[in-house]
């Protein structure tokens with residue numbers, strides 16, 4: 001059984017690759033640079049004796065090069081799951097940003113994940129497959145920073161809700177994780193108030209819950225914080241800079 | 243540079259004596275490694291277990307390589323393993339042991355990286371038998387921001403290879419390393435201990451034994467007990483079941499220094515050393531240990547380092563030729579006892595090899611001395627530098643955070659050649675650390 005990991009080169013995607021490979025799953029890893037995923041594929045093959053194929057794909061392009069992925073997938077079928085941890089943020093992501101940044105953040109965080117999901121849905125439906133999306137606590141409430149990122153992730157979350165509704169009777173499992181701060185390069189240079197979670201732990205939870213459905217916060221205590229931010233009175237919220 | 247990948251971090255040497263804040267990047271993709279402006283000064287970093295400031299420096303971007311930790315290729319016929327430089331020794335061994343494989347040159351802490359081992363050309367538990375780390379390196383890839391990726395080996399691009407092994411990151415960032423592995427005779431080691439009354443006696447024991455592990459530990463506190471110690475000799479042994487996985491709490495330069503004051507002083511050093519010697523008298527002469535526990539003794543035994551607390555410790559290691567060892571032992575005992583030096587313990591290992599680059603390698607005996615810090619420490623270190631020069635000793639730059647550049651230059655035989663080669667290779671001296679500044683290589 002094969003799993004596609006979109007954004008499998010680093011951070012959570014790489015941890016998911018390690019966890020799923022350790023359990024004997026075949027993998028197809030998508031990211032921009034095969035110089036990162038080729039050694040990762042060798043690493044997983046050496047450690048766990050599983051077949052892993054890297055594919056170079058830039059999510060910031062339209063149309064997505066499905067033919068390239070599909071030809072690799074032919075050597076891997078049947079497809080069991082699609083994990084979409086890919087995501088990107090940007091320092092210039094503030095209200096008033098240029099069109100290029102806006103488009104880039106929307107495409108990588110929202111449009112491309114949805115296009116991939118739509119493309120592989122029929123195949124996954126045939127195999128009682130699994131689709132897993134990843135969002136962010138940044139969606140709790142729009143702020144001046146991370147404006148497009150949070151909007152795109154909110155849209156993704158909504159799309160996954162629709163997917164869950166669509167999938168309710170189709171036999172596929174669909175999960176959406178709302179993530180707090182992770183110990184990856186995405187958060188490395190940021191001054192953050194709360195501790196960073198280990199991606200290995202998150203990947204382990206995702207693996208163990210791979211056949212369940214629904215939305216979940218990881219690490220779990222972020223739910224309380226998420227809610228607290230949502231209910232914060234506007235007079236206070238507008239003064240916060242984070 | 244890609245936005246958002248660099249932060250300010252305060253780095254501290256493992257001995258706790260030097261600390262400074264500088265820019266810090268932890269690349270996890272090739273594009274990140276390549277992203278800083280190619281003229282920006284930088285220095286690679288592994289696990290950060292060097293006692294000297296060799297992996298950070300003022301106005302130098304630290305590129306921490308711990309995310310480059312993938313296994314790339316294994317050839318089961320030649321037993322060569324290609325891996326990325328950020329692989330930690332514990333992960334290498336965890337992979338190797340179940341496959342009946344072993345890597346013989348292991349420094350004492352499991353979270354040290356392969357890149358750090360190449361760059362400091364480290365030694366293991368028996369450098370007389372196994373040589374130093376670089377003796378087991380078949381090939382390297384070195385990334386230099388202005389030269390790109392360069393493959394090198396003893397045969398191809400051999401000057402770069404020689405300068406990189408024991409070159410303390412000054413030739414560029416090692417991205418991958420091909421290591422020669424060995425077959426594992428058994429996962430158990432029988433470690434025997436013999437009490438000795440002096441350094442000379444230990445030297446005699448070490449020179450006459452043909453063991454897989456061989457080193458000695460000595461009381462180095464000033465006084466009549468100076469030099470009393472234990473010689474440890476280990477041999478592979480059969481012991482049925484597999485060893486249990488080693489459990490330990492990671493220790494870093496910061497967690498080592500949590501205690502606000504040092505618990506070690508003249509009195510506690512003497513008491514602790516006597517306790518070790520007393521225990522050796524009553525404990526069984528032979529203990530059987532798993533290969534991980536025997537290779538990484540400091541993983542589970544963290545108190546020695548932690549009790550130096552925030553003030554930290556001073557360690558000096560140097561290699562003395564066999565014919566100078568007697569003279570060195572006498573001079574050392576005289577220096578410690580006459581000056582009431584703040585020394586705590588001393589250790590010896592026998593070496594065989596050829597001196598190269600900045601690495602401590604060659605034939606003779608390694609002398610390692612740990613001291614707690616007080617008002618006399620700096621004067622003692624200064625006199626020890628003179629002793630090293632007098633006996634033609636060769637220092638270990640990764641273990642000494644303060645040795646003056648002139649002493650390093652005079653005592654390391656290939657220093658001038660290394661310096662000339664380095665400036666010819668990269669006149670702008672792009673790779674810089676606090677160590678390179680101190681010894682005049684920036």
Ligand SMILES: Cc1cc2nc3c(=O)[nH]c(=O)nc-3n(C[C@H](O)[C@H](O)[C@H](O)COP(=O)(O)OP(=O)(O)OC[C@H]3O[C@@H](n4cnc5c(N)ncnc54)[C@H](O)[C@@H]3O)c2cc1C
Nearest residue numbers: 288289290291292349350355357358361364365410411416
């Ligand atoms: C408890 C303890 C026990 C030890 N025991 C021993 C021992 O038995 N024998 C011994 O020889 N040493 C020993 N050491 C010292 C240690 O092995 C060396 O200092 C080693 O270099 C540390 O490697 P690191 O991965 O922590 O690298 P760092 O300390 O981060 O860096 C060390 C040097 O390597 C360079 N470097 C790191 N990664 C790269 C890379 N990818 N490319 C190029 N350069 C790089 C850095 O620039 C720096 O110059 C011990 C240290 C400790 C703390």
Ligand SMILES: NC(=O)c1ccc[n+]([C@@H]2O[C@H](COP(=O)([O-])OP(=O)(O)OC[C@H]3O[C@@H](n4cnc5c(N)ncnc54)[C@H](OP(=O)(O)O)[C@@H]3O)[C@@H](O)[C@H]2O)c1
Nearest residue numbers: 007009010011012031032059086087136181182184186187
């Ligand atoms: N880190 C946090 O604190 C945090 C907090 C909340 C939510 N999240 C979410 O958690 C998920 C995982 O984040 P992470 O921290 O693991 O991030 P990461 O380490 O930066 O990894 C992101 C992954 O996405 C891929 N990617 C980015 N842009 C791409 C593009 N244009 N085309 C193809 N692939 C692209 C990257 O691959 P290449 O760069 O190699 O192409 C990489 O594999 C993301 O969805 C993120 O939004 C993270």
